[in-house]
Amino acid sequence: MTDVLDIAIIGGGPAGLAAALYGARGRATTVVFESSMPGGQIITTDWIENYPGMPEGLNGSRIGELMHAHAEKFGAQFRTFAKVESIRAQDGGFVLTCDDGEEYRARTTILATGAIPVRLGIPGEAEYTGRGVSWCATCDGALFRGKEVAVLGGGDAAVEEALFLTRFAERVHLIHRRDELRAAKCIQERCFANDKVEMHWSRLPVEIIGHEGRVTGVRLQSTKDEAEEVLPVQGVFEFIGVHPVSELVSGLADLAPGGWVKVDGSCMTSAPGLFAAGDVTDTPLKQVVTAAGQGATAAFEAMRFVDTGVCTL
Ligand SMILES: Cc1cc2nc3c(=O)[nH]c(=O)nc-3n(C[C@H](O)[C@H](O)[C@H](O)COP(=O)(O)OP(=O)(O)OC[C@H]3O[C@@H](n4cnc5c(N)ncnc54)[C@H](O)[C@@H]3O)c2cc1C
Numbered sequence: 001m002t003d004v005l006d007i008a009i010i011g012g013g014p015a016g017l018a019a020a021l022y023g024a025r026g027r028a029t030t031v032v033f034e035s036s037m038p039g040g041q042i043i044t045t046d047w048i049e050n051y052p053g054m055p056e057g058l059n060g061s062r063i064g065e066l067m068h069a070h071a072e073k074f075g076a077q078f079r080t081f082a083k084v085e086s087i088r089a090q091d092g093g094f095v096l097t098c099d100d101g102e103e104y105r106a107r108t109t110i111l112a113t114g115a116i117p118v119r120l121g122i123p124g125e126a127e128y129t130g131r132g133v134s135w136c137a138t139c140d141g142a143l144f145r146g147k148e149v150a151v152l153g154g155g156d157a158a159v160e161e162a163l164f165l166t167r168f169a170e171r172v173h174l175i176h177r178r179d180e181l182r183a184a185k186c187i188q189e190r191c192f193a194n195d196k197v198e199m200h201w202s203r204l205p206v207e208i209i210g211h212e213g214r215v216t217g218v219r220l221q222s223t224k225d226e227a228e229e230v231l232p233v234q235g236v237f238e239f240i241g242v243h244p245v246s247e248l249v250s251g252l253a254d255l256a257p258g259g260w261v262k263v264d265g266s267c268m269t270s271a272p273g274l275f276a277a278g279d280v281t282d283t284p285l286k287q288v289v290t291a292a293g294q295g296a297t298a299a300f301e302a303m304r305f306v307d308t309g310v311c312t313l
Contacts, residue, residue: 004313005029007302008096008106010084010248013040014288015278016112017067018295019302020076026303030076031106033098035083039064040114041242041279042288044136045157046164050184051288060138063288087248089271093313107313108273108302111249111261112295115242115279115286120152124208124215125238132215133208133236137161140235144169149235150218151175152205158239159183159191165237166196173231175200177223200231208236244280256282267298272310275302 007023009016012034023030032038042048042060049057058066072078083099087109094109117135119125125133134140137151141164149169151162154176160183162174174191179201181188191197200220207219209230217232244259253269253276254262260282267275275298278291 003029003105004093005031005104005106006306007031007108007110007299008033008094008104009110009112009299010087010096011040011112011114011245011278011280012036012038012068012078012080013112013114013278013291014042014063014067015114015280015291015295015298016040016110017064017071018292019110019112019277019299020071020078020295021067021074022296022299023303024071024074024076026299027075028299028303028306030299031079031104032071032076033079033082033084033096033104035081035099037064037080038068038078040291044138045161046138047160048288067292084248087252089252089274091313092310093273105313107306108275110267110295110298110302111246111253111269111274111276111280112278112291112298113245113248113280114291115244117238118241118243120205120238120240122205122207124210128208128210128215128236131213132210132234133238135238137164137237140237141165141168144235146170147234148173148232149237150205150231150233151237151239153239153241154178154181154183155239155241156183156187159187161237161239162197163187163190163194166194169196169235172197173200173233174198175203175205175218175220175231177202177204205236242279242286246280249274249276263294266301267294268301268305273302273305 006028045060261276277294277298
């Protein structure tokens with residue numbers, strides 16, 4: 001058991017890193033627990049062009065590195081490759097247990113565990129994961145040089161990643177269950193202007209097909225008349241949404257339908273002293289700018305909470 005921390009932050013994505021910066025600058029003892037490397041989901045995307053103040057955009061991993069370095073510069077401490085396995089309320093504060101068995105006591109905790117991609121759960125998906133089925137164009141796109149790939153989804157991430165994949169793939173088939181995209185209009189315009197992208201409207205993927213351990217196609221069903229067709233592709237990239245990583249607090253704090261953590265205007269959950277920020281919360285816009293904003297708010301409010309002296313740890 002270590003000394004009592006003012007703020008324990010679970011998750012080192014944009015929300016956790018912004019919280020760490022604000023906590024450490026406020027001279028609160030601030031530790032970030034990250035099960036992998038700091039950066040979060042942005043590590044999996046090539047280019048972020050909608051973070052204010054960066055008109056040319058910046059590589060996702062680079063933004064993660066900069067946010068990490070910025071928080072560390074002001075004194076935030078990091079436990080990387082340390083997964084928090086459980087959290088319990090005790091003496092007005094919290095005890096966190098990591099996967100190496102180490103326990104940490106904290107006066108306040110900020111849950112910034114983010115979200116992970118939704119999987120379709122269709123036949124062939126599990127079998128061909130890593131053999132043509134992917135959730136990360138930045139990681140796997142170069143493997144499909146000169147090939148044909150399918151991208152599933154119609155939001156910002158799907159369309160942006162489809163455009164990224166045109167750098168490698170001969171043809172990118174964008175498959176969407178509706179007859180219009182949800183992505184921001186400026187991204188749609190770029191997509192429609194790119195002759196490597198072929199749209200497949202009102203289609204549901206129902207099976208991923210393969211041969212000798214590799215993807216060879218995806219079976220699509222029309223949402224209009226249920227007619228089926230097999231689209232021959234060598235890769236399938238899924239961007240159909242995310243779901244929250246909130247199991248750690250399911251017994252501690254109120255969750256909204258879908259498992260999103262409910263927070264108030266100060267980013268506090270229903271459990272006093274337990275805050276949440278970023279994609280794990282029930283706020284509708286899931287972006288770097290909102291995650292960072294909530295992280296800053298959560299750290300600011302956590303410091304105010306410590307000052308009230310409610311916690312006896
Ligand atoms: C392909 C793609 C493209 C995107 N493009 C854009 C874009 O262009 N612009 C934009 O603004 N946003 C974009 N986003 C969304 C953006 O990445 C997210 O909104 C943002 O990363 C959310 O930050 P977060 O800190 O809340 O969560 P995350 O980034 O999900 O980070 C959560 C972190 O918590 C860690 N963690 C989880 N559980 C534990 C645990 N038990 N113990 C320790 N650590 C844990 C995870 O390892 C992870 O590092 C994109 C997302 C994707 C997937």
